[in-house]
Amino acid sequence: MLLIKLATKSLLNRKASALLTLFTIAISVMLLMSIERVRVDAKSSFSNTISGTDLIVGARTGDIQLLLSSVFRIGHANNGVSWKSYQFISEQRGVKWAIPMSLGDSHKGLAVLGTNKDYFEHYRFAKKQPLSFLQGHEFNHLFEVVLGAEVANTLGYQLGDEVVIAHGMGNTSFHNHDDNPFKVVGILKPTGTPVDKTLHIPLAAIDAIHGSHAHQHEPAQADANDHDHDHDHDHDHDQHDDVDLVGTPKQITAFLLGFDSPLYTLQVRRNINQYKDEALLAIMPGVTLLELWEMLSIVEKILLLFSIVVVLISLLGMLTSLLSSLNQRRRELAILRSVGARPWHIFTLISVESLLITGLGCIVGTALFYALMLLGADYLQSHAGISLNIALLSSYELMLLAAIMVAGFIVGLIPATRAYFYSLADGMSIKI
Numbered sequence: 001m002l003l004i005k006l007a008t009k010s011l012l013n014r015k016a017s018a019l020l021t022l023f024t025i026a027i028s029v030m031l032l033m034s035i036e037r038v039r040v041d042a043k044s045s046f047s048n049t050i051s052g053t054d055l056i057v058g059a060r061t062g063d064i065q066l067l068l069s070s071v072f073r074i075g076h077a078n079n080g081v082s083w084k085s086y087q088f089i090s091e092q093r094g095v096k097w098a099i100p101m102s103l104g105d106s107h108k109g110l111a112v113l114g115t116n117k118d119y120f121e122h123y124r125f126a127k128k129q130p131l132s133f134l135q136g137h138e139f140n141h142l143f144e145v146v147l148g149a150e151v152a153n154t155l156g157y158q159l160g161d162e163v164v165i166a167h168g169m170g171n172t173s174f175h176n177h178d179d180n181p182f183k184v185v186g187i188l189k190p191t192g193t194p195v196d197k198t199l200h201i202p203l204a205a206i207d208a209i210h211g212s213h214a215h216q217h218e219p220a221q222a223d224a225n226d227h228d229h230d231h232d233h234d235h236d237h238d239q240h241d242d243v244d245l246v247g248t249p250k251q252i253t254a255f256l257l258g259f260d261s262p263l264y265t266l267q268v269r270r271n272i273n274q275y276k277d278e279a280l281l282a283i284m285p286g287v288t289l290l291e292l293w294e295m296l297s298i299v300e301k302i303l304l305l306f307s308i309v310v311v312l313i314s315l316l317g318m319l320t321s322l323l324s325s326l327n328q329r330r331r332e333l334a335i336l337r338s339v340g341a342r343p344w345h346i347f348t349l350i351s352v353e354s355l356l357i358t359g360l361g362c363i364v365g366t367a368l369f370y371a372l373m374l375l376g377a378d379y380l381q382s383h384a385g386i387s388l389n390i391a392l393l394s395s396y397e398l399m400l401l402a403a404i405m406v407a408g409f410i411v412g413l414i415p416a417t418r419a420y421f422y423s424l425a426d427g428m429s430i431k432i
Helices: 003-013 014-045 063-070 084-092 119-123 149-154 202-211 218-225 262-274 285-295 295-330 329-337 342-385 394-424
Strands: 055-059 095-106 108-113 133-136 145-148 184-188 197-202 254-259 281-284
Touching: 003 014, 014 285, 014 295, 014 342, 014 394, 055 063, 055 184, 063 095, 063 254, 063 281, 063 285, 084 095, 084 254, 084 262, 095 119, 095 202, 108 119, 108 202, 119 342, 184 342, 197 202, 262 281, 281 394, 285 342, 295 342, 295 394
Parallel strands: 108 197, 145 184
Antiparallel strands: 055 254, 055 281, 095 108, 095 254, 133 184, 145 197
């Protein structure tokens, strides 16, 4: 206890350099813990880009290709799924809900998704979080559009604005459907997922803008009935039959399925993959997302390596500080020797100092880590789609802190050993 008291007083006597070293270690600990927590939660959030969906069904292709085209809007599906097959599969026993998805159109390089109202009710992201509206509501008429948060922010759209859809994905648009503009009736809250970069329109509108005659008079009907689309819109809008917004398209790009019980998932998946009427593929999004993450595991390794390097640099900084202070502390150590302190006392004193600095650095760094998590949680969720788990330190994180403490102690042994041997020399002659 006496040595701990002496070490504390010694550090307070050199508080400028000690605080600088402590702050350096605290920052490195904060970075290590933050990178590790973000790394783990990024993997979890990535695997939950689409959550609560049991199966994604599309034309037979690769698992990852189907996932990229249907969830991330990357690439193009080579073939579609016939409407007949969609209806047949969605009526199978155990199917709780089905969401058709039709892709292939765009607006200023952003994907347009044709779907039904079940999309807003059953689609989940992150840890089964539902979609919610920042402004407006879901579409109730054929030529209405619901925008993702990033679409509205980037292009500056507001409720009531008109949007023209173009045929073709990405920045390659082959034809603008200027004769059928869509009215913005809703803007979704940020999710940090591809939903933010998507424009959502009724499935039947896809056929309508591509020249289907079944809905040629629908815009007029929509305009006639479209008075006020706020949260208190008429009850007959709430009663609007979803079938009118779905129609009977020839084919769709893919569809999502949710089941009453997980037991149905594997059974229906096997039946879909063996479906004889057309070549279909059913994937479990969570499993496929993890497979995709494994392909990107190099990012994880780089992040971990970066955080370890930061900690090593801070510990080397502490070593430099302790070594450089030995020469300045020659008189202090000589006085300790003159009052009876033995070389091993000197050795222990320097070791305790390094351990105190490392320990306090870990405590302050952990506090800064939690402060950073609390401040950045909402930003990471809305901009990067990373849902941070602000909980107690995991066993792995505690092991990291313990490793830093051990590393700090080992680093402190170097100046402690030098002080030990120099204390054996007459006059405490220390040469750095």
